[in-house]
Amino acid sequence: MSDQAADPFHNWISQCTQIPGVLGSGIHLPDGSIRCQSTSEFLSDDKLESLIRRLAAWEPRLTEALKGYKTAFWRFEKASIRCDWRPDGAMAFVMLRQDCQEASHLESKMCAFMTLS
Amino acid sequence: MNHSEHKRQRILFVDDDPVFLGTIADLFAAWSGDQWHIQQAQSADQALEILKVSAVDVAVLDAGMPVLDGVQFLKILGRRHPEVKKVMLTGLATEEKRSECLSNGAELFIEKPRSPDGLKAVFAMLDELMTWKPREGFQGMLRKVGLQDVIQMECLGRNSCILEISNPQAAGRLYIEEGSLIHAVLGPVSGEKALQKLLAMSGGSFQLLPFEAPSQKTLNGPWEFLLMEAARVRDEAAQSRTEGPEPALAPARRNTRVAELIIASVHGDVFHDWQCPDLPIRLSWLQTLASEVSEIAAEDFLGAFDRLEIASDAGRVVAQAKSDRLVWTRLAYPPQHS
Numbered sequence: 053m054s055d056q057a058a059d060p061f062h063n064w065i066s067q068c069t070q071i072p073g074v075l076g077s078g079i080h081l082p083d084g085s086i087r088c089q090s091t092s093e094f095l096s097d098d099k100l101e102s103l104i105r106r107l108a109a110w111e112p113r114l115t116e117a118l119k120g121y122k123t124a125f126w127r128f129e130k131a132s133i134r135c136d137w138r139p140d141g142a143m144a145f146v147m148l149r150q151d152c153q154e155a156s157h158l159e160s161k162m163c164a165f166m167t168l169s
Numbered sequence: 170m171n172h173s174e175h176k177r178q179r180i181l182f183v184d185d186d187p188v189f190l191g192t193i194a195d196l197f198a199a200w201s202g203d204q205w206h207i208q209q210a211q212s213a214d215q216a217l218e219i220l221k222v223s224a225v226d227v228a229v230l231d232a233g234m235p236v237l238d239g240v241q242f243l244k245i246l247g248r249r250h251p252e253v254k255k256v257m258l259t260g261l262a263t264e265e266k267r268s269e270c271l272s273n274g275a276e277l278f279i280e281k282p283r284s285p286d287g288l289k290a291v292f293a294m295l296d297e298l299m300t301w302k303p304r305e306g307f308q309g310m311l312r313k314v315g316l317q318d319v320i321q322m323e324c325l326g327r328n329s330c331i332l333e334i335s336n337p338q339a340a341g342r343l344y345i346e347e348g349s350l351i352h353a354v355l356g357p358v359s360g361e362k363a364l365q366k367l368l369a370m371s372g373g374s375f376q377l378l379p380f381e382a383p384s385q386k387t388l389n390g391p392w393e394f395l396l397m398e399a400a401r402v403r404d405e406a407a408q409s410r411t412e413g414p415e416p417a418l419a420p421a422r423r424n425t426r427v428a429e430l431i432i433a434s435v436h437g438d439v440f441h442d443w444q445c446p447d448l449p450i451r452l453s454w455l456q457t458l459a460s461e462v463s464e465i466a467a468e469d470f471l472g473a474f475d476r477l478e479i480a481s482d483a484g485r486v487v488a489q490a491k492s493d494r495l496v497w498t499r500l501a502y503p504p505q506h507s
Contacts, residue, residue, distance in 0.1 A: 075470070094470040106465065117454060117488070118499070120481040126462075129472025150472075 060168045064161070065089050068146055071157045075131055075147045076100045079165075080108040082141035095147075104145045107135055111143070123162075136162045178299040179206045179224055183216040183242070184231040184258070189281075192432070192494070193288070199476060199487040199498060200292050200427070205299075213237040213245070220246075225253050227299055231281075232259035232266065240269055247274040254298060258291075277321070285430045285443040290393035294321055297400065316375055317368060317396060324348045324392040329380035334367050341367045344383045350392045352383040360387035365399045428484065429499035435459060435492070451497055459490035 061079050068077035069091045076095055078088025090100045107126065114121050126133040129150065136144045144165040146158060178201070184190050190209045198207050208223065210216035213234065219225070228246060232239035243255055256277045257270040267278045276298055282288045297317060316334065320343065323330055327348035334341050341355030341363060353364040388395060430443040437452045445451055462474035479486040482502075489496040 092470060099468070103465070103468075106461075110461075113454065113457065114479050116450075118479045118481050118484065118486045120483060121479045121486075122482070123480045125478040125480070126465075127475040127478065128466060129475060131471050 059087075061087050064144075064165060064168055068158075068161050071161070073149045074158075075149060076145075077147070078104045078145040080104050080143040080145065088145070100147075103133075103147075104143075107133065107145065108143050111137070111141075134158065134162070136165060138166055177204055177206050179208070179226045180295065180299070181208045181210060181216060181219060181223075181225045181228045183210045183213065183228065183234070183239075185211050185234045186231070187211060188493070191491070192496075195476070195489055195491070195496065196288060196498070197292055197295075199478075199489070199496075200289075200500070201296070213242045216242070217245075217249075220250055220253070225250075227254045227256060227295065229256045229258055229295065232257050232270065233261075240266075240273060243270060243273050243275060256295065256298065285427075285432070285441045286391070286393065289427055289430075290397075293393065293397050293400070316370075317400075319375070319377075320345070320350070320392070320396065323377075324350065331378040331380055332375055333378055334370065334375045336370050339366075339370070342383075343367060344380070346380065346382075348392070350388045350395050351386045352388055354383075354387070359385070361395065361398065364388065364395060365402045368396070368399045369402075427498060428501040429497065431455070431495070431497040433495045435490075435495060437495075440494070445497075452495070455488060455490060455495040455497055458488055459495060462490055 061081075065077045065079060065087060066089065068074055069089050075092040076088065076090040078086060078100060080086050086101050086104050088097060088100045088104055090097050107124075110124070114124055122137060124135045126135070131147055131150055133145065133147045138144075142165075144162060146161070148158070180197075182190055182193060190211065194207045194209055197205055208219050208225070210219055213236070216228065216230075220228075228250075230239040230242055230246075234242070237245075239257055239259075243257065246253060246255055251274075254276045255274055256279060257275045258279055258281050259266060259270075260281045262278070262280045270278045277294060279291055279294060280287075282291050316332075320332065323332070323345050329346045332343040332345065334343065339356055341353065343350065343364065344352040350364065353359060353361070353367060355363040355366050358366060427443075429445050430441065431439065431445050431448070431451055432441040433439045433452055433455065435456075437456065439448065439452070442448060458477060462477075465471065466474045474490060476487055476489040479488075484499060484501040487496075487498045487500070
């Protein structure tokens with residue numbers, strides 16, 4: 053627990069999940085490892101990890117679609133997923149309820165992710 | 170002003186063709202960066218039910234609906250919801266129909282789009298209508314109609330006329346021949362520069378004069394693009410005066426230009442293609458997306474897939490994979506001025 057508390061990635065994920073409307077959050081690191089946390093009873097941590105891995109694998113296709121991309125928004129009927137990439141290849145993942153109005157909080161969290169180490 | 174502070178515009182499309190409604194709703198939602206709250210109704214009854222419970226800024230009506238046609242519905246809307254701006258879409262535009270709709274309270278009378286360019290023009294006109302405010306001092310000859318609307322109506326009606334525009338500082342003329350903008354002049358300036366200056370005038374009056382051939386023709390190209398370009402230049406000038414940097418994901422940027430558009434069936438049959446540099450690669454990409462999201466969306470907590478938006482500093486791609494079509498739009502932002 054103390055190791056986790058000292059981990060800036062874990063702290064970032066934990067802060068994201070406290071934003072109202074966030075269903076889950078995670079980080080895919082360049083070495084392929086994933087840290088994540090779900091706040092939804094319908095979404096286990098295993099399912100969340102699998103989804104993050106799946107969307108991270110889209111990185112080459114996103115480059116093919118739009119060079120220099122920074123953000124991808126996957127919009128579904130009930131939820132939206134935002135993925136932001138850093139130049140080192142790390143990807144932040146946040147899943148929000150569709151009616152979530154906390155975009156400004158999320159924006160600052162995504163900015164903070166860019167400088168996490 | 171930050172774009173996130175813009176009020177979300179509420180628009181209701183009424184048409185008995187569900188495929189047209191679905192396509193237009195998806196595209197326009199994407200192009201507006203979700204700044205339009207779009208509702209759809211397949212009949213006048215459905216539309217009235219929606220209007221009972223939801224506030225609507227603009228209602229776009231199909232003139233040729235069965236049972237209660239668009240013009241009859243326009244009259245009912247005028248009585249029950251005078252605050253709602255009304256736009257008529259028609260498959261067959263005639264001068265008689267145009268007059269009937271405008272005299273019954275329609276703000277715009279537009280031919281139904283049959284191509285990507287047409288869709289973009291309709292989007293631009295509706296966007297203009299929703300953000301339009303009467304310009305102080307203009308002596309509009311048509312109720313609630315602004316200068317740009319008059320130009321659009323004259324062009325849509327394939328009319329020929331001269332539009333004389335003046336304010337205390339300057340006076341100019343815009344020549345329209347059979348629905349095409351052919352010449353603009355403002356003092357010593359002519360061509361697109363003059364058109365942009367005429368449309369940027371903040372007050373004055375305008376009047377329609379009978380057409381006479383100008384001594385020269387200084388404008389070329391579709392009127393929709395000329396007007397959009399003039400609006401872009403005007404907005405860019407305003408933006409550089411008033412705005413700071415955009416947020417990291419800014420779907421609601423004005424002035425975005427549609428740089429690429431594909432509408433295809435799920436099997437890869439292309440319905441519309443505009444400026445796509447490599448169609449097979451894009452189609453394959455869209456089909457991969459469709460396959461991927463059908464698996465992801467099998468998870469109940471997400472629901473049906475709507476679209477994928479990919480953003481960079483230079484533009485945005487919006488990709489949709491629906492059960493009956495695949496849509497790819499690439500939007501380009503104007504260069505940022507420091």
